[in-house]
Amino acid sequence: MPGFHKIIPSAAIAALVFAASSRITGQAPVENGRPIALAAAEDTLPAALDRVDAMLTSGQLNISQLNDDALIPGRAIERLAQYYEGLPVFGGHVVRQMDGRAVVSVTGRLYESPGVDVNPSITPERAIAVAVATAGSGANVRGDATLGILAVANGYRLVYRMKVLSDWTIRDLYVAADSGEVLLSVNGIHTQAAVGQGSGIFGTLRKMSTNQTSSTFQAVDKLRPAEAFTLAFPGTPARLNLFLQNLFLFNSDVATDSDNFWTDGPTVDAHVSQGFVYDYYFKRFGRHGMDDHDIEVDSIVHPLSRSEANRQPDDIVNTYINNAFYCCDGLIVFGDGDGRTWNFLAGGFDVVAHEWTHGITDFTSQLIYRDESGALNEAFSDIMGAAIEFYYQPAGSGRDQADWLIAEDVYLAAPNYLRSLSNPASKGHPDHYSLRRYLGTDTDDGGVHFNMTIGTHAFYLAVAGGQNRVSGISVPGIGVANIERMERVFYRAFTQLMGPNSQFSDARRATLQAASDLYGGGSNERAQVELAWNAVGVN
């Protein structure tokens, strides 16, 4: 039976900036709070370390994670969470890269001393009641409400954070601990937003890792270190809402087949592809699953049947039918597609890799799913989605061939792909930082699926090279044959050197630091990364 222990995705707003690079960094743009700059490089690292050490000593920083660095033997990655008066400061986070006892770099964002009263006026129960009332039908709170500090416009507030499950949605709500006001609601479903329609899935024969019982075969992968379950829902609104309200999964949900020759395409593709993604991260980076501790992965197919596409409102169709999303705690959902714009989304290998990578982000940098950090969250998923195709497939433009397009195998509407890393503008997405939109709005959680292409295009330029359409800057790139080297740079930056509130400028610094770590400060890889970010206007 799939275990299901949900974690609450990190959600906070950036205020202060600690950035580590080879130079003193400028202040990264943030929407809220009061940013301060801190550099952490060869010459300026001691000052940054002094500050971090002082905060550690005073209890303003606590070590939340300490992991060995799988990419560079002997090094370790230490994650420090910010606290104020014993309460977590949501989003305050620093990453220290250690080489033995020496600190190599410090990256992340912290908040200046919030200076708020830490005594709540309302009880957690009252905050939960507010959240449930706000969330609507079927709402309930999973886990406890966590008291902490949230940076908001012009200051900080004492809030309760909680994950609210309800009909059709999962959200992280921040309720003010003094007034009971809902200050922030962050989408808990990390989606690959899409609207469309499609037909059946392909007949590609694939091997499945299954589990044999006395009477049947189950879509349970027990061959890989991380168990993986593929669950075939009946496609009814009732079952989906029961799940969304409490995240319960039952043994009866596990996909089965009597003769081990599986005929349900989405089940096969979801089950097999998620296994391949696990393999990729294991072989490429030595990573053990989403959380690096072989957390169980649960993939749900048929959350709502295609036939529901004509009965449900657009937002439901666009979330549970024409969509795939990573929820939390190793859970991924693949929509059936309406058969017109989208085919079964589990059939897109890069789609599966994209959602799976959200899980890694969830357990590492915890990039907040809003605005620039949310766009970086999405960008990393697309970057790895494309990279995984190149790992398994020959380069080309047909089905089962590696390319720089996202969802090209299952997106049916012209031009038959969802996004492009090589030419974002072909789908109206920005290929330059100056073209970013929707930040600070509720549209697409601040444009997470829109602005992401600024980052993915930078990755593309660093690998394949090319000239940016807007800046005119040409980047030689390291060559597609060397894509692995750039994968390592971005993987290291996004999983080890960035924090929840990272902005594009932080991504630039983190990738430069990663390139220096892996290949040296004077390496071609670092030079290409720098050129690529210059080309897309991120400085």
Next chain:
Amino acid sequence: MERRGGQLVRARLIAICAITITVIGPVSAQERLRISANVGQQASTTTVSQDQSFDRYFEQGSFTFERTVPQSLVYDFGAMVRVWRGLYAGGALSIFDQTGPGTVTARVPHPLQFNKPRTTTGEIADTNRREFGQHITVGWAIPASGGLDFILSGGPSFFMTEQLFVTRLNLSLQDEVYPFDELAFPSTDTETLNETVLGYNAGVDMTWRINKKIGLGLLVRYSSGKKEFIPSGALPVEVTAGGLHAGGGLRVLFNSFGSKRKPLPPPKPPAKPQPAKPAPPKPSPPKPAPK
């Protein structure tokens, strides 16, 4: 399928024999029976190559078992009888027994991916090859000066051949290790088959007589035969027996076939002239009367 080695050596030996035959004159050998015992080397190598396919994880896998039988000692015992002038007929037994490692190279399908076979190689230690060759020979003796002679011979051969084969790889998913891109060499099932292989032989035997009864000799014989062996549940494997043998040893020469045949009677000495009968004694004259 089988490959042969030692062609160059073989060609040189044939050339040497041809030259030898050319420069010496046809002189009849003298003995009726010669028995030879040789110790030598199987100068050519032989490779037994077995290809086998099998189904695994919804794909076809395969393995190749290769056993290169190296140059090794061979023992040879023979006897030839002169049946007419320089024409000899006889037989020989050769014994070749070599145990050594065989190599199995397997391509085993990946349990989770199509078209991603893993290659694994392992050794099977005691892979034996035993040949008991029976060679029937007809030869022609070509004497040379200095007590040397050569017998060029040829004829059919029968090889009682014993060979080990691999019948299956013992693969188990439980024994495999994630991420399954490499495979430890699994255990194997083997089978030893005995077959009689029909072939031929051709060679030259050089004998240098120390005296009338004993000599030293060199033997160069090429023999070969092929047959398909069929291991249980496996595809037929063509096995070549024999090879180029080169060795030397003792020669025992008999001018007759020994005690079972009566020795020829010694030639009658030429008849001596009969001594003339003594003339009858003349009658003695009458004695004179006494006076």
